[in-house]
């Protein structure tokens with residue numbers, strides 16, 4: 001069992017509360033480890049350290065900051081197996097997925113390490129022929145990083161690595177349900193000997209530690225991924241005190257399967273996009289909108305594959321789908337399944353708790369498929385964040401797009417078709433930040449911008465070159481000799 005203190009000003013420090021909280025394995029309710037149950041005083045200490053460290057960190061060259069990130073990547077590589085195993089134990093994702101995510105974290109570190117060598121501005125012609133006008137970028141200062149439990153390695157890194165490379169210092173508060181995994185990543189940062197105070201981790205509840213960071217006058221920017229409810233509150237608080245904020249929130253992602261689609265591909269990608277990580281991705285496929293000509297054939301193939309899915313402890317080799325990440329998420333998913341039944345959708349597969357041998361004490365849900373789902377039903381409107389697919393029948397691409405766009409979210413969407421005209425109409429008319437053709441809705445590439453439309457985000461983008469927009473401020477410089 002791992003026990004972690006907070007990491008503040010270069011040291012592992014116990015919370016002033018002297019209390020810890022346990023993190024629970026959702027596959028069997030065993031204790032995975034403990035972290036600090038921190039207080040506002042701990043937040044104060046971390047922000048103070050980050051503010052102090054900012055002066056020297058920002059004055060280092062970009063390549064020098066990049067060297068630190070390369071070092072973290074190398075250290076993390078040597079701990080990959082251990083970090084991945086902790087992730088599986090702590091939030092249930094299968095071990096191959098956890099290893100993939102950890103490898104993605106390492107790749108993100110290396111990507112942003114190279115960013116330290118890239119240009120930060122442009123020379124712009126001035127109307128004054130004797131002047132030099134150009135833009136440069138400066139860090140925000142102290143950045144608060146608030147992360148969810150569904151990607152406990154990749155999301156902290158895709159927020160921290162750009163924050164750090166562009167010269168900010170960081171206070172991170174990981175999700176309580178995956179704080180041990182995140183602390184293991186922070187151990188790699190600590191082993192790389194970044195200067196004291198450059199990154200700080202404070203664990204504890206969202207309402208105390210998270211809110212404490214968001215409200216702190218010395219935190220200049222906040223980057224958040226999680227629920228809409230919390231995200232919106234964070235945005236409002238940040239706006240009220242003039243801090244910059246970035247919110248990545250929910251999705252209700254559709255796939256459209258047209259009459260001319262490769263059905264085997266569409267089935268494979270729908271299952272992967274909808275049910276990997278037990279459907280706990282903001283990019284997960286939730287609504288499956290199928291044209292009438294292939295509806296029955298698609299359904300038959302889908303159900304055949306759904307019935308082959310092996311559910312169980314993600315550490316076991318033959319398991320394809322693990323448990324929900326926590327008791328609360330498990331209850332949420334079961335509640336949505338009941339709502340689907342009550343509101344008149346027809347259950348085709350799954351539909352409740354999975355309790356086969358070895359799974360009795362875990363938060364397992366059967367892979368679930370509903371049909372005759374209408375646009376008004378709750379399961380067609382709200383983010384479920386679980387292994388539940390809603391099938392909807394349409395007659396044309398036009399109708400498919402109307403149904404697909406009838407959602408308050410706009411994160412990711414896919415179409416399966418072999419017709420280039422249909423592909424182009426979808427790319428043009430689908431209201432989503434990520435539009436994907438003949439590919440699943442999930443699966444973000446680290447070098448490309450990531451973010452949503454409508455209620456899915458604060459309209460900024462993360463990752464790739466887009467990250468510089470949030471983590472820096474532009475200065476326009478006018479120089480006359």
Ligand SMILES: NC(=O)C1=CN([C@@H]2O[C@H](COP(=O)(O)OP(=O)(O)OC[C@H]3O[C@@H](n4cnc5c(N)ncnc54)[C@H](OP(=O)(O)O)[C@@H]3O)[C@@H](O)[C@H]2O)C=CC1
Nearest residue numbers: 147148174175176205206207210211226227230249282385
């Ligand atoms: N877009 C995405 O990728 C994600 C979406 N979700 C959606 O959100 C639902 C609920 O998941 P949940 O974990 O409760 O998500 P939350 O939004 O509650 O949690 C996300 C992060 O915010 C923190 N937090 C909670 N309250 C506050 C606050 N008042 N101020 C600042 N930070 C706070 C949490 O801390 P703590 O863990 O201590 O509560 C966690 O670190 C899911 O069912 C899913 O629909 C969830 C996770 C990721």
Ligand SMILES: O=C(O)CCC(=O)C(=O)O
Nearest residue numbers: 280281282283442443444
């Ligand atoms: O699809 C992915 O790989 C990323 C999903 C994601 O960012 C999220 O669920 O928060």
